[in-house]
Amino acid sequence: MNNTANEKVSGHILSPLPYAPNALDPVISAQTISFHYGKHHKAYADNLNKLIAGTALVSMPLEQIIAETAGKVDKTAIFNNAAQTWNHTFYWSSLRPKGGGEPPAVLKKKIEEAFNTVDQCRKELAAAANSQFGSGWAWLVLDGDRLKVVKTSNADTPLTKGMKPLLNIDIWEHAYYLDYHNRRIDYVDIVLGKLINWEFAADNLGR
Numbered sequence: 457m458n459n460t461a462n463e464k465v466s467g468h469i470l471s472p473l474p475y476a477p478n479a480l481d482p483v484i485s486a487q488t489i490s491f492h493y494g495k496h497h498k499a500y501a502d503n504l505n506k507l508i509a510g511t512a513l514v515s516m517p518l519e520q521i522i523a524e525t526a527g528k529v530d531k532t533a534i535f536n537n538a539a540q541t542w543n544h545t546f547y548w549s550s551l552r553p554k555g556g557g558e559p560p561a562v563l564k565k566k567i568e569e570a571f572n573t574v575d576q577c578r579k580e581l582a583a584a585a586n587s588q589f590g591s592g593w594a595w596l597v598l599d600g601d602r603l604k605v606v607k608t609s610n611a612d613t614p615l616t617k618g619m620k621p622l623l624n625i626d627i628w629e630h631a632y633y634l635d636y637h638n639r640r641i642d643y644v645d646i647v648l649g650k651l652i653n654w655e656f657a658a659d660n661l662g663r
């Protein structure tokens with residue numbers, strides 16, 4: 457069915473999980489990962505590949521597809537699926553087994569400049585995640601030279617607002633409903649405490 461170009465792009469876009477599906481258990485169960493990665497994330501990538509097949513977008517890196525389609529009413533479906541593909545790959549790396557704790561020194565210094573303490577940064581991330589009405593994302597970003605916490609709705613990403621994402625937290629219900637039901641606040645709290653990947657955020661600072 458698929459042509460060669462499509463296969464190639466498809467393989468490029470659905471990035472492998474950076475750990476085993478049960479590696480985040482019991483904070484995020486293997487069952488949640490199997491649906492979240494294997495169904496939701498895969499569907500965004502598959503839909504994107506169908507939507508861009510045969511167009512000029514097919515040869516572009518994902519970030520460029522996002523930039524090219526952002527804010528264009530006739531490209532909303534492509535933007536949504538491209539951004540969600542990117543957001544999820546970024547989310548898997550924003551988590552790690554035995555995460556949480558204290559950020560590496562270079563990041564900690566930037567956090568203290570912007571938020572005073574790491575704990576205050578965690579609180580602002582939690583407040584952003586818990587106050588997002590409906591589906592979306594909470595982000596730690598670099599805006600100019602200063603760290604900031606922002607939230608976005610649905611597929612939206614700070615990439616299109618000139619900010620550099622450092623880490624994100626998925627706050628769509630599919631991210632937590634099987635494990636935490638309606639308790640988003642519990643999911644956000646435990647993710648920040650036990651899984652958040654400060655090393656990934658520190659690496660992104662320098663990219």
Ligand code: MN3
Nearest residue numbers: 496626628631
């Ligand atoms: Mn998701």
